Amino acid sequence: MSDTRPTSRAKPKPKRSTKQKVLWVTAGCTALLVLAGGAVYYRLNSNITTFDGDALSKDRPEAAAPDAQGRTPVNVLMIGSDSRGNGNSDLGGGGDDGARSDTAILLHVYADHKHAVGISIPRDSLVNLPPCKLPNGKWTKEQTNVMFNSAFSVGNTDQGNPACTQNAVEKLTNLRVDHTIVVDFSGFAAMTSAVGGVEVCLPNDIHEGDLNPNLGHKGKLVFAKGRQKVSGQAALDYVRVRHGIGDGSDIGRTKRQQAFLSSLIKEVKSKGMDPTTLLPLADAATKSLTVDPDLGSAAKLMSFAMSIKDVDLHNIKFLTAPWRYEGPRVALVHPDVDQLWAALKADRTIDGQDASAQSPAATDSAAPSAAPTAEATPTPAADAKNAEIKVAVLNSTGESGLGSKGAEAVKGAGYTVTTVGNAAGKPRSTTVVEYGTGERTAAESVAKLFPGATVQPGGRGLSVVLGHDFAAANPASAAASAPGAPGAPAPLPTSVSGTARSADDDPCANVSYG
Known part of the structure; x- marks a missing residue:
């Protein structure tokens, strides 16, 4: 007997419209972007190291009060470390006595976020060092008339002591340091490569013997006189070279570091201060970055970077705290340096403008x-x-x-x-x-x-x-900065205000001393 039941046929699947396909693809891409973005931020967060906030002094200057528009200035201490850890010994880092601070710059971002000034503190400056916390939890006694960069070496660890350096800067300046950022050699080298190199300039040829005076002979040419672009190890050599230029001092090296930072800022701004530019730079930097606990996330670092993106190059200044030689060391010059710190505390630019004040009315420009x-x-x-x-x-x-x-x-x-x-x-x-x-x-x-x-x-x-x-x-x-004006600090002497470097200055100008 034959089977007369009808054969079953699979029902055809309904076709998805083009619109539905686009929606699914868009949703999928969005999900991938979110996951990728999350992965990037997770990687950046995992890169960042924070130092012990309990090591900061309990007797700190007061934080700056907001201006009439609710804005506050921000002080950021930037430290360049020569730590031997994290592969830095291969780049010329440190010695056997722990990390030292090769560079220290106090960056003051004014309340208007339209001006900024970086003050280099010479590493050989003689200062009073407040008590600092040791790795074993004990605190040191106050020290007088010691070298500024000895603060970073307190405890003799490969990581250095950024909290002690921050304590020293707050004691020296009577300014509240809002954030501290430490970059070691490998992080610095990676950052310069991430932006595609930085334009620098040298007044004369530099040879191997200038980079390493113990070499005993001139050696090969490392840098030719004039303009050139450097990255990685070459960038590190540029900012560290002392001998063979000017008087061979750390003061001259500080001037080249200021010129280098100016060029680095110019390079980043030329590419656009947005996440596309900043994320690769942040990825390179954070692998060797140590920050204060309040800045210990990728989101906070990115937020700070974006908050200063509108500062014009000409309004970014660099100068060295007023100094003089005292034997083989450096003494800070008073009252000039005190007037500089007072100007920053009052949020006055180095030419006497009040950056906390509102923009002048249009009628003022017609006076x-x-x-x-x-x-x-x-x-x-x-x-x-x-x-x-x-x-x-x-x-x-x-x-x-x-x-x-x-x-x-x-x-x-x-x-x-x-x-x-x-x-x-x-x-x-x-x-x-x-x-x-x-x-x-x-x-x-x-x-x-x-x-x-x-x-x-x-x-x-x-x-x-x-x-x-x-x-x-x-x-x-x-x-503009008349001493008689209510609440105005004493005007800065021209020996201070006139030596500032703008970030848009010629990279060949003012790169040595003596």
Whole structure:
């Protein structure tokens, strides 16, 4: 008997619309991106090491109060460590007595987040060191007149003692350090590679014997004179070289470190301050990063980086705390250095502006002035040749802030400012540009920056000697930080304010000392 039951047929599956496919693909891609992003942040978080917050002093300066708009300045201590750990010995790190701090820069980000200044503290500076916590939990006694970089070595560990260095900086400056970041050699080298290299400049050739004085002979050429791009080990060698340039001091090396950081910031900003740029940089950095507990996550690090992305290169300044030699060591100069810390505590820029104040009203910009200011004066077009012309700016009037103002005008035209200071002799009624043999043409060009200035021979090199005519044309220079203004700190001497480097300065300018 035959089977007459109908055969079953599989029902056809309904077709998915193109729209549904797109939705599924989009959802899948989004999920992958979220997972990838989570994986990146997990990796960054796992990279980061934090130091013991209980090792910070209990007697700390007060945190800065918010301004009228609820904004606060931020102080970040950046330390370069020569630790031998984490593979750093292969890059030239440390000795047998634990890690040391090769570099220490206190970065003050102003409340307006439109200005920032990095103050280098020479590692050989003689300071008073407050009590610091040892690895065994005990605290040291206060030490007087010791080298600043000895703070990082307290406890003699491969990781160093960043909390002790932060304690020392807070004691020295009376400023609350909000965050501390330590980068070792391998992290620094990786960061420079992550951005594709950094442009640097050297005034003369550097050989192996300059990097290693114990070599006993000149050795091979390591860096040729002039501009070049460096990354990895070469970048590390550049910021560490002392010998063969200037007087071979750590002060000269500090100037090259400031020039390098300026170029690094310029390189990062040129690529765009966004996660696409910052994440690879963060990945490279965090593998060798130690931070304070309050900055111990990728999200917090990224948030801080993004918070300063709108600071213009010209408004990022670097300078060295006022210093002088004291035998083989360095003494900080008082009261100049005290005035610098007071200016930062009041959130005043180094040229006397109050960064916590609200932007001036539009009507203020229309206020009449007695004479054209340096900024209002048309300047000759800056070209590459201008950078080769070195100019000293000297203030003969005795009024604070004028030297810095004159130096800004000279820098703005592309010239290289070598010195900012006070002129010897009697005050000048008019500004004079003095020149040496064969420099008259250059002197006449520089004089165009200062209406009414005269040109005359005198000594070696080019010098702008500012007179009372320049003071009359720039009354705000002296008034902006007038000692009589309520709550205003004493104005910074031009020996401090006039030596600042802007992040947009020529990388070949001011890279050595002596």
